[in-house]
Amino acid sequence: MDTAFAAPEGTPWLRIPKALAWYRRLVTGAACLAVGAGGALLLFLWDLPLLAGVWAGSVLAAAVVLWFLAGGFQRSWGYAEAPAELYLTYGVLVRQLVVVPYGRMQVVDVTADLLEQALGIATVRVRTAASTADTRVVGLPLADAVQLRDRLAARSESFSTGL
Amino acid sequence: MHGQPQQPGPPPPPGWGPAFLPPQQVRGTPPPPPPRPRPRPEDDVTTGVFRAHWLIIPFQVLAVTLVFAALVGPILTQFGFAWVLVLAVAVVFGSLAYALPAWWYGSFGLREDHLVVHSGLIRRSSREIPLSRLQAVDVVQPLLMQVFGLAELRIELAGGDGSAIRLRCLRRKLAEKLRAAVLAHAAGLSGRSPEAPEWPFYRLPFLLLLGALTFRVPVLLSFVLLLLLLTAFAVFLEPGALGGAVPLVLGLLRYYWGPLARYTDFYASLSSDGLRLRYGMFQRRMQTVPPGRVQAVRVVEPLLWRALGVARVEATVAGYAGARQGDSADLLPVAPRGRAFTLVNEVFPDSDAAVVPLVVNRRLLANAAGVDERLFVSVRGLFCRVTEIVPVERMQTLRLSSGPFAQLRGRATIDVDTPPGPVAARAWDREAGEARRFLDALVERARRARVPSAGTERWATRSTMHGESAPRRDGEEGPESPTIGAPKDTPGT
Numbered sequence: 001m002d003t004a005f006a007a008p009e010g011t012p013w014l015r016i017p018k019a020l021a022w023y024r025r026l027v028t029g030a031a032c033l034a035v036g037a038g039g040a041l042l043l044f045l046w047d048l049p050l051l052a053g054v055w056a057g058s059v060l061a062a063a064v065v066l067w068f069l070a071g072g073f074q075r076s077w078g079y080a081e082a083p084a085e086l087y088l089t090y091g092v093l094v095r096q097l098v099v100v101p102y103g104r105m106q107v108v109d110v111t112a113d114l115l116e117q118a119l120g121i122a123t124v125r126v127r128t129a130a131s132t133a134d135t136r137v138v139g140l141p142l143a144d145a146v147q148l149r150d151r152l153a154a155r156s157e158s159f160s161t162g163l
Numbered sequence: 164m165h166g167q168p169q170q171p172g173p174p175p176p177p178g179w180g181p182a183f184l185p186p187q188q189v190r191g192t193p194p195p196p197p198p199r200p201r202p203r204p205e206d207d208v209t210t211g212v213f214r215a216h217w218l219i220i221p222f223q224v225l226a227v228t229l230v231f232a233a234l235v236g237p238i239l240t241q242f243g244f245a246w247v248l249v250l251a252v253a254v255v256f257g258s259l260a261y262a263l264p265a266w267w268y269g270s271f272g273l274r275e276d277h278l279v280v281h282s283g284l285i286r287r288s289s290r291e292i293p294l295s296r297l298q299a300v301d302v303v304q305p306l307l308m309q310v311f312g313l314a315e316l317r318i319e320l321a322g323g324d325g326s327a328i329r330l331r332c333l334r335r336k337l338a339e340k341l342r343a344a345v346l347a348h349a350a351g352l353s354g355r356s357p358e359a360p361e362w363p364f365y366r367l368p369f370l371l372l373l374g375a376l377t378f379r380v381p382v383l384l385s386f387v388l389l390l391l392l393l394t395a396f397a398v399f400l401e402p403g404a405l406g407g408a409v410p411l412v413l414g415l416l417r418y419y420w421g422p423l424a425r426y427t428d429f430y431a432s433l434s435s436d437g438l439r440l441r442y443g444m445f446q447r448r449m450q451t452v453p454p455g456r457v458q459a460v461r462v463v464e465p466l467l468w469r470a471l472g473v474a475r476v477e478a479t480v481a482g483y484a485g486a487r488q489g490d491s492a493d494l495l496p497v498a499p500r501g502r503a504f505t506l507v508n509e510v511f512p513d514s515d516a517a518v519v520p521l522v523v524n525r526r527l528l529a530n531a532a533g534v535d536e537r538l539f540v541s542v543r544g545l546f547c548r549v550t551e552i553v554p555v556e557r558m559q560t561l562r563l564s565s566g567p568f569a570q571l572r573g574r575a576t577i578d579v580d581t582p583p584g585p586v587a588a589r590a591w592d593r594e595a596g597e598a599r600r601f602l603d604a605l606v607e608r609a610r611r612a613r614v615p616s617a618g619t620e621r622w623a624t625r626s627t628m629h630g631e632s633a634p635r636r637d638g639e640e641g642p643e644s645p646t647i648g649a650p651k652d653t654p655g656t
Contacts, residue, residue, distance in 0.1 A: 001573055004563065004595035008603075084610045095570060097563040099606055103613055104559050129458075129481060130559035130580035132587075159613070 005097050008087055013078030019119045020139025021074035025067055026115060032063035079137050084159065086126065086152065088137065100135050103159035104128045108152045110145050124148050208340045209354035212272045216313055219332035220262045227258040271330060273341075276348040278318070280328060292328060294348040295621050296320055298456050298481050301491070302338050304447040314338040318345060319483060342451065346436045349453060351621025361434035364509070365495065365502055371473070372426055375497040378467045382419050385411050426496040433509060435623065438494065450491060454622050456480055457510045459553040459586035460494070462503050466546045474503040478510070479584025492585045511554050514538050522601075524591060532577075532590035534605055537612065539579055541588045551588035553579050555605065556612035563602050565595065577602055 007013045036059030043052035072092050080087040086105075088098040105126050112122040122145035124137040140148060231254045232247075239247045264284055271280040278292045301317040308314060314335045318328040333341070344354040376382065389411045396404040427444040437453040459479040468474060476495040483491045494510070495503055507516050514537035521533035521542060529548070532541040539553045558579050565575040575598040579588040590601060 001565070001570060001595050004565075004575055004599040006599075085606060091564075093567050095565045095575075097602070099561040099602065101558075101560075101606075101609060101613065128559045128580070129582040131583055132578070132580045133560040133562055135560060 001095075005089055005095055007078070007080045007089075008082045008085075011080040011082050011087075013080050013087075013089065016074060016077040016137075016139040017121070017141060018074065019121045019141075020077065021070045023115060023119055023121065023139060024070035024073060028066040028070065029063060032059050032066070035059055036063070074139070077139065081151070086135075088135065096134075098133055098135055100126055100128060100133075101159065102152065102155040105152060105156035108149050108156065110142075110149050112142065112145075121145075124152070126152065207355065208337065208344045209273050212270045213333075213337065213341075214270045215266060215330070215332040216311075216334050217266065218311055218313065220259070220266050222307075222332070223262040224255055224258045228255050273344060273348070273354055276351075276354075278328065278345065280330070290328070292318070292320065294318075294345055295351070297345065297349050297453070299453070299483065299491070300342050300345055300451045302335075302342055302449040304335070304443075306445045308332070309447060316341055316345075319480070339449075342449075346451060346453065349621070350436065350623035352623050359434045359436045361432040361439055364431045364433050364438075364506070365498055366431075367426065367429035367495075367497060369427060372423065372429070372497050375468060375471060375473050376419055376423055378471060379465050380467060382415070383467075385415055385419075389415070422496060426493075429496060431495065431506075438506075438510065440494070442496075452478070452480055452494075454512075457494075458557050459551065459581040459584065459588065460507050460510060461552065461586045461588075462500075462507065462550040464500070464548040464550075469548065472500050473497050474500045476503045476506055477585040479581050479586045481582045483584070507552055511538065511552070514554065516540055516550070516552050522597075524593060526574075527592055530591050532601075534601070534608060536608060539588060539605060541579075541590055543591065551586050553581055553586065553588045554612070555608045557581065558605070558609050561602055561605055561609075563598055574598070577605070579605070 036056050039059070040052040040056040043049075043055055069092065073090075076092050076095070077090045078088070084102060086100045086102065088096075088100070090096055105128060107125075107127040109125050109127075110122050111125060116122055120142055121139045122142045124140060124145050126135040126137075128135065137145075137148065228251060232251060235250075236247055239250060261284065268284060268287070269282045271278065273279075274291075276294050278294055280290045280292070282288055282290075297318055297320055299319040301319070303315045303317060304313070305315075312335050313332050316328075316330040316333055316338045318330075320326045320328070330338075330341070343358040346359075347356045348354050389408055392404045392408045392411070395401060396408075424444050425446070426442050429440070429442040431441075432439045435454075437451055437456065440448070440450040440452075442448055457478045458481055461477050462474050463477065464474045474495075475493065475497060477492045478494045480491070495506055498506070504516055508514065514535075516538055519533045519535045519538050519540040521531040521540065524530040524532070529545040530543050532539070534540070534555065537554060537556075539555055539558065541551045543549055543551075559582065560580045562578040562580065563575050564578065569575060569592065573595050574592050575595045576592055577590040577598055581588070590598070593601065
């Protein structure tokens with residue numbers, strides 16, 4: 001299975017720094033906190049303290065599982081710049097390998113939301129005419145992300161073949 | 164060909180196969196110049212400013228007044244009939260006061276190979292469209308416009324839902340001239356070049372359309388159910404049975420009557436400007452898909468159609484986004500299977516979908532995929548067989564994915580992504596190592612097929628598109644035809 005999702009010959013996977021895992025943990029943690037605390041409070045107000053406890057406990061368990069999965073998810077990410085294509089791999093449950101030819105890239109942009117800015121990371125988003133594939137490189141340090149975008153934009157120009 | 168009428172006997176473009184040379188008399192004589200009894204300003208559409216036919220004003224006023232009468236009228240009748248009349252007159256004049264200047268200022272015209280469209284009254288907008296980027300051109304005539312001899316010109320660009328240009332209520336002659344000029348500009352020629360000659364490809368007999376649309380399992384089942392419900396209603400006088408009939412009737416209207424009315428009098432022809440389709444009874448359409456604009460094609464053969472030997476051809480064209488995709492996706496609604504695959508070969512020149520070596524997936528029923536130098540082909544479906552064909556140079560992204568259970572079994576699926584449309588080509592559930600080899604082969608072939616100069620803009624004035632590909636075709640026929648995996652199966656019979 002690993003050989004099927006291996007990097008293209010000659011270019012090893014470039015991995016994503018640990019900050020991505022922390023990003024995921026913070027996002028899922030905040031979501032779990034909101035869902036768990038809100039649900040528990042409502043159940044408590046409805047005079048169901050037992051259910052409130054069960055709810056809070058199950059959400060906490062989910063948060064712990066997600067906490068540990070975040071590390072695996074971060075390790076699963078990788079990208080490689082082959083001579084004519086960008087390779088991406090990600091996913092733990094559903095493993096994916098995405099090949100984006102440079103000539104097919106229509107738009108390359110860098111985005112960073114507030115939390116990403118706080119962690120100093122950014123997302124490079126590559127758009128092609130097909131909308132079915134998720135073609136992003138997440139969690140790169142901002143400077144690397146900008147460099148990657150510039151490289152990809154330059155290559156998409158030089159490999160361009162129209163639609 | 165386009166633009167060289169002085170040449171005797173315009174040769175067909177290199178892409179079209181030899182089987183579809185036009186009849187000799189058509190080919191031998193240059194297209195006769197259109198008769199011009201008296202020159203009118205719209206004979207030359209390349210200069211000047213045009214606007215919609217003035218009939219659009221009464222249409223708009225009438226539509227607004229009718230909507231007003233239908234929505235607000237019932238409430239106003241409580242205050243007396245005079246009020247309705249007064250307010251209706253006010254609405255008529257109000258909408259006239261808007262429609263008249265909007266018509267006058269909503270002008271358009273060709274400027275070199277750009278189309279400039281001015282529109283809007285409160286928010287003035289002016290769009291300049293480089294015609295070399297157009298994806299498809301349609302002339303549409305709804306029933307009401309047919310009565311008045313008007314037509315709508317739609318120019319599709321590859322920019323999603325909002326990017327189509329619609330020029331409504333044009334005189335039919337003007338719409339057709341504009342269509343020709345726009346296509347000529349897109350082909351890189353002068354806008355005054357005459358319309359490219361065409362040669363017939365396929366005319367769909369009405370009986371075949373009717374028979375094929377009827378002869379489908381869901382339609383037949385719906386008819387039987389409907390009859391049962393109606394007899395149940397007649398015998399037991401149970402009104403509930405009619406309630407059950409409503410969704411059936413709606414479904415039949417959508418999937419039986421809809422295509423029947425839309426594709427009556429269907430006629431497809433080929434020209435150097437691409438594929439031209441004319442069809443429709445209540446809404447006449449003339450659709451032009453220029454060469455190289457078709458991103459992917461699928462041939463659908465429902466269970467009972469396979470007994471008849473007919474198929475439907477649908478295509479992904481980048482311009483037809485969103486809701487229009489469903490209306491315009493069909494290249495051939497019903498055609499004999501052989502014709503359908505011939506059309507595929509015409510749409511993707513220098514390739515033959517029938518000779519692509521297919522690798523059968525032994526774990527799944529009726530599932531195969533294969534790739535050669537030009538095309539990716541996947542065939543799936545035990546009952547309704549769907550053959551999806553994507554030229555390797557048009558593939559956008561390639562994906563190898565494996566879900567949790569597939570990972571346990573060591574299998575993976577390859578998706579070949581194309582712009583949004585009916586085609587979703589994939590090789591299902593392959594052994595992981597084989598899938599990766601398949602993916603690498605696809606990547607390699609796509610890289611070789613994407614010649615940087617082979618864009619599809621201005622197709623008439625460049626030779627790279629067909630010239631580059633001609634020698635490759637010869638190599639492909641050689642003995643070292645590349646195969647992935649062992650067994651061979653061809654979709655053609």
